[in-house]
Amino acid sequence: MKNIWFDRVILALAVATLTFSPPAVTAQPVTLLNYLSESPVLGDFATRGIYVTNYPGTSIDTVTLSMGRGGLITGNFTITLQARFNTFDGPLVAESSVIAFLGNPPTNVVFPMLKDLASNPPVQYGTTLCFSITVTQGGMAHAAYIGTVGVLDVDYPDATDPCPLVVQTIDTTPPLSTFRRDGMEIKITGDAHAADLSVRPVQSLIHLTGAANIAGHISTINDPTLNGRSDLKLFITNNRAGLPHNRSMAVYYSSNRWRIFNEDLSPMPAGLRINVVAIKPGVGVFNHNSSPTILDTNFTILDHPFLNGNPDARLVISRDWSVGNSYNANPTGVWYNSGPQRWTVFNPSVVPMPANTNFNIHADLNGAHSFTHLTNAGNLVPGGTLSRLDHPKLNLNPNAKITVTHDWRGVYVDSPLGVKYENGRWHVLREDGVNLAPNLRFNILIGEPNTASPPLEIANTGSQITLWNHHPLGIIQHSGNLQPPWGPFLTSGNPHTFTAISPRDFFRLFLHPDPAVWSIGARIIRRDSPTAGRVRILAEIRNLGGSYLSSPGLQILSLSERLPGGDTTILAQQDFTSLATGANLSLTIEREWSSVIEPPREYILSITYSPSIASDGIPTNDDCHLQNNSRTLIGSEIHTLFN
16 A cells, blocks of 8 residues: 555655654454343253354454253363364364363353364364363262253244354264254354454444424434444444535443434534434444544544554445544544554544544455446536445435545545545545545445335325335335235335225235345455455345245356456356345355456346246246346456556
8 A cells, every 4th residue: 555645744654764663562352242141041951962063263262151950960170172173083183171160050161272283184164173071070970961042843934043063062083973953042252254343234224314303403313223222332324315514423321322413513403314324232343532642633543453554445434423522523534554563543634643532443354345436438417516336235226324434545525525425336425515535545334225115105184094105116006995906006105195095904015035145245355465466256135025935947146257368167057946125135256366467357246047937927026126136346446446
């Protein structure tokens, strides 16, 4: 990354870049999974086996199990826990022996795992770890019980699994014994993988400011999913479906409510529509406070083990006054300082950053919930104030909730930012009305759909009925006198209003299946030089409509590579016969990459169907929107990861 600073702050940063000495950083273990309960049930013998699929870390630091003796004689016992790769007789990864009192009620036994021994292989992200337990006293084996979660012999679907990734088996017979139940009382800590930095947004909404919620410079959010949730991290951006707002805003929590306020303390106007994305804290979602030790002129330095030395991270920020209680009435952005190899939050106005200014940070490395947008001649709308975004989760989706942060790479933005939806696309803009320049970089955080809102909202006023379709791809259908067949689809406009209708008329939101290409992107998983390394291409489809049900061989998901000459090779394929509403299906490949010598190859994710589907008379496998079944990732987009 080029470490070029704009003229207005080059003198302020020169000294800092030369004199700043980054502290030594040691990655701290985090909780990788935790299924311990306050009231554990000792439901099974410790001689059973346990394995964890798709292990979510790169090391194993501690394992905690809920253990006891039930009605057996209590006392101190030696308990040994071993972790092995892939099978119960696989290579030993880590082990621990502890002496613990086992009785009734049970207790949580913590095993500090001896790891990283010369003879032990390193823990690998995404593999299977198998655990076996032995309990002894005086050299003799003894029975003990361990806490369980799932119901015996029930293999839960992923969506309802009470203990994802964790499986109990009958015993420890290789390779993986026989399934017994989903879920155990278990907690594992270790080093997180960079792919798991980001955390799924728990709620997204639009906050409308009005007389009922405004007090001076503050507007109070009243939403059942946010009320009482002081633990959440909120990210906000003004949505131009409402009024313009050239003010820097922040959030804070007080008296069971989240609130948004103007940092310059000017009155909060009515009529703003503010996008709010709320996320639970995690490895990559955290607070940063500009304490004096990490404060330098107009910027504050982040120190995070997964961000340090990683210019490819994607950061989105918002101000949170709940901690620190300092005001910063200035637009802010993020910047990767390649000298000390640290990310920073800065004021582009060059105004000094106040001490104890607190920021919510969302760091995303795998593109699960965010993407980066670069302004250029192709996406700057005539007039220059808007730059058009292009993302499958946003295109033709006016109900999306997004927030934006300026990522400085040589061109700066000294203005609050806003977003606007028009002509089927979302746009980013400066709230001060100044035109956007080319080569500006913005990180976009995408909120999850607001599941609290009903997909079809109906209001009756006398003989008039009004309907709102809150599903971006939903189709409203009408039936007179509750009698099938259903009447014509109401596909255009929102809301729909009818007068003088029969009280027995009925409406529904009908969803045809709509498997759609959801995303295709790339991230660096190993950097060998500034221009070369190994990349992982992640491609995903999602069913945006009703449940898809079909027969084998009639539909194929393919990830292909197309060379400049037009030759195309299929790299990965998968047949799918069912895809529930909102369910995902993904393909992943890895390959070596050089941004200097790679030809401009393309990667295409596509869904194709057998021609017989169109005439089989089965509505559950009729894809209602074929135009969203393909998307291309061009090589130049991968090049930008290294630039």
